[in-house]
Amino acid sequence: MSTEKELFTISVYTENNIGLLNRISAIFQRRHINIESLNISPSEIENVSRFTIVANMIEVDVRKIIGQIEKQVEVIKAYYHTLDQVIYQISGLFKIKSELLFEERQIQNIIKESNARIVTVNKEFFVLEKSGKKEEIADLYDALSVYGIMQYTRSGLIAVTKDEMKISSLLESYNN
Structure with missing residues (x-):
């Protein structure tokens, strides 16, 4: 032990x-x-x-x-x-200004490379969801925080x- x-x-x-x-x-x-x-x-x-x-x-x-x-x-x-x-997963939600989705090409690359998915889009904001290990969620947070995250939350481990x-x-x- x-x-x-x-x-x-x-x-x-x-x-x-x-x-x-x-x-x-x-x-x-x-x-x-x-x-x-x-x-x-x-x-x-x-x-x-x-x-x-x-x-x-x-x-x-x-x-x-x-x-x-x-x-x-x-x-x-x-x-x-x-x-x-x-076998475990954690889920993170990221709320980001919609204009960044269209004006910052790198945001689209970050979404694609991280295997995140867009949950919703409207004129003011879009929401990304990413499931994975804690480190993967943290890496996505670090990549997106450069552009500004309006809201962020992550689940407990399942x-x-x-x-x-x-x-x-x-x-x-x-x-x-």
Whole structure:
């Protein structure tokens, strides 16, 4: 077990009840561990939500946190993985003045080279969407910031494991 800090992806399968997010974040807060990214979405099983939490810590702490998370009544099961054990994406949205799309040839090159896609265009602005690794989103941000970004946001990390997870059969029995 490593004593080096690394990014862990924690997947929590749960009923999505009011107050659960607060209790889960308090578990991290008590250990002085900052949550780097958080995403809550439906899971592959009806009426079961999946929290995807990314935090930088040592493995002994992630094991303890998993144990505390699983003590929450609504939590069905929690898992942790390193980033190399998951396939993940982050999405970024960039709002930029429309005139730049037509007046700055380099903007079109940046869009093409980064594999970003234009989501909407109107007279005042256009919006780009880019999904990929955090570094890819950061690189696009750096390239576009030279021209001026009106608004920017990026999502938390979403991930699926490379290996099969036994959660699906567990969740199926939970739902019945």
